[in-house]
Amino acid sequence: MDFRYTPEEEALRREFDNFFKEEMKHAPPEWGTSMEAIFGLDECWKFHKQMAKKLAAKGWLSLPWPREYGGQDASLLQQFIFSDVMGYHRGAGVDHWGITLLAPTLLVSANEEQKKEHLPPIARAELFWTQLWSEPGAGSDLAALTTRAVRSRNEYIVNGQKIWSSGAHRADWGFLLARTNPEEKRSRGLSFFLVDMRTPGITVRPVLSMDGSHLFNEVFLDDVRIPARNMVGEENQGWVASQMTSNFERSMIALFAYLRRELEELLEFCRETKRDGRLLAENIFVRHKLAQMEIEINVGRAFSYSVLWGQIKGGLVMAAPLAAAAKILATEMVQRFTATACEIIGTYAQVKESRWSPLKGRYEKEYQQCRGLSMAGGTSEVMRNLICAMGLGLPRSW
Numbered sequence: 001m002d003f004r005y006t007p008e009e010e011a012l013r014r015e016f017d018n019f020f021k022e023e024m025k026h027a028p029p030e031w032g033t034s035m036e037a038i039f040g041l042d043e044c045w046k047f048h049k050q051m052a053k054k055l056a057a058k059g060w061l062s063l064p065w066p067r068e069y070g071g072q073d074a075s076l077l078q079q080f081i082f083s084d085v086m087g088y089h090r091g092a093g094v095d096h097w098g099i100t101l102l103a104p105t106l107l108v109s110a111n112e113e114q115k116k117e118h119l120p121p122i123a124r125a126e127l128f129w130t131q132l133w134s135e136p137g138a139g140s141d142l143a144a145l146t147t148r149a150v151r152s153r154n155e156y157i158v159n160g161q162k163i164w165s166s167g168a169h170r171a172d173w174g175f176l177l178a179r180t181n182p183e184e185k186r187s188r189g190l191s192f193f194l195v196d197m198r199t200p201g202i203t204v205r206p207v208l209s210m211d212g213s214h215l216f217n218e219v220f221l222d223d224v225r226i227p228a229r230n231m232v233g234e235e236n237q238g239w240v241a242s243q244m245t246s247n248f249e250r251s252m253i254a255l256f257a258y259l260r261r262e263l264e265e266l267l268e269f270c271r272e273t274k275r276d277g278r279l280l281a282e283n284i285f286v287r288h289k290l291a292q293m294e295i296e297i298n299v300g301r302a303f304s305y306s307v308l309w310g311q312i313k314g315g316l317v318m319a320a321p322l323a324a325a326a327k328i329l330a331t332e333m334v335q336r337f338t339a340t341a342c343e344i345i346g347t348y349a350q351v352k353e354s355r356w357s358p359l360k361g362r363y364e365k366e367y368q369q370c371r372g373l374s375m376a377g378g379t380s381e382v383m384r385n386l387i388c389a390m391g392l393g394l395p396r397s398w
């Protein structure tokens with residue numbers, strides 16, 4: 001199999017690479033790829049927004065969208081190359097919720113007026129979005145949600161509570177799932193709305209993570225009035241649109257590229273650092289752990305290519321079981337990697353301020369923050385259920 005890019009694709013890869021290499025030199029010292037840093041720290045958020053503007057000016061936030069909505073008509077492979085390079089450089093500027101989740105949903109499910117109103121501002125990095133789906137009693141079982149939207153003339157009046165809303169304290173707009181028909185069972189009574197986060201009745205309260213960082217929020221909706229024209233798709237058909245949202249995004253190449261960079265930096269550390277008079281790079285246990293990471297990252301990268309291939313050949317829904325497998329592989333791989341890095345570095349991995357701790361507790365922080373990756377956007381267990389039902393053809397078990 002030949003994985004080489006064509007000369008045009010290679011030129012594009014180089015253009016992305018040069019851009020991120022240069023621009024990421026200006027990142028704040030606390031910058032990582034973690035969502036916690038982006039949304040929790042003012043300096044990182046400012047940098048993220050500046051980078052978004054630069055990416056927007058190049059048209060790279062909206063590569064595969066049609067031109068009429070601010071896109072570039074690029075191929076899935078070109079988008080893949082962008083994500084690959086961005087992941088490696090821990091690149092800033094892509095609003096995961098607006099660009100990766102909402103925009104493709106709007107392209108499929110929104111009406112013409114909604115596409116024209118909402119897609120161009122996302123492509124120009126003028127508005128940032130948050131996802132208002134999970135509730136205290138509805139996570140994996142999202143169809144159990146109880147937030148209620150009642151029609152009143154040209155608007156809906158919404159009451160309820162959302163939780164785990166990433167970056168809601170920074171967002172301009174949110175995409176919301178609410179129950180419009182309580183008579184219908186579960187997913188059949190839900191609708192999908194777009195809501196301006198400045199609408200009266202919306203209260204955003206922080207939920208701090210175990211390391212003290214601020215990514216999550218609770219969002220309370222008290223008599224929030226949403227214009228009826230902000231409903232995406234038909235009333236009570238919101239589940240269909242939400243399934244589209246869940247099916248996008250998914251080769252996981254950015255995470256495997258990020259791991260490649262992490263491994264390179266860990267190797268450098270092991271080549272330079274001595275324990276008990278010997279370089280870590282000479283220790284047989286350390287060497288084997290590094291070799292194992294090398295194997296897994298290569299497997300992951302190859303798997304990402306196969307997801308891309310599946311999406312190009314069979315479409316996003318056909319490739320869903322492959323994408324679910326890639327998500328499990330990538331997110332659990334990050335967790336294994338950070339655990340391995342902490343083990344290699346030993347107790348100094350946890351020390352933030354000491355001359356004996358040149359990495360300043362970096363891997364310990366990443367170890368804590370990456371726990372959420374295998375839950376966000378569907379837990380590993382839910383992904384395995386999907387593989388069983390859609391990939392292996394087993395009967396549904398829930």
Ligand SMILES: Cc1cc2nc3c(=O)[nH]c(=O)nc-3n(C[C@H](O)[C@H](O)[C@H](O)COP(=O)(O)OP(=O)(O)OC[C@H]3O[C@@H](n4cnc5c(N)ncnc54)[C@H](O)[C@@H]3O)c2cc1C
Binds near residue numbers: 133167373375382
């Ligand atoms: C980093 C991060 C970011 C997030 N951002 C957002 C956001 O921006 N907006 C938003 O709306 N939500 C967000 N979420 C919430 C996320 O969607 C939920 O955490 C996820 O759907 C799981 O729901 P839950 O936490 O209620 O766990 P539960 O659904 O209560 O699950 C608890 C455990 O039971 C297991 N389980 C549940 N059902 C099954 C089943 N059928 N089969 C096998 N095992 C099962 C789960 O795998 C899990 O281990 C985020 C979560 C994280 C961690």
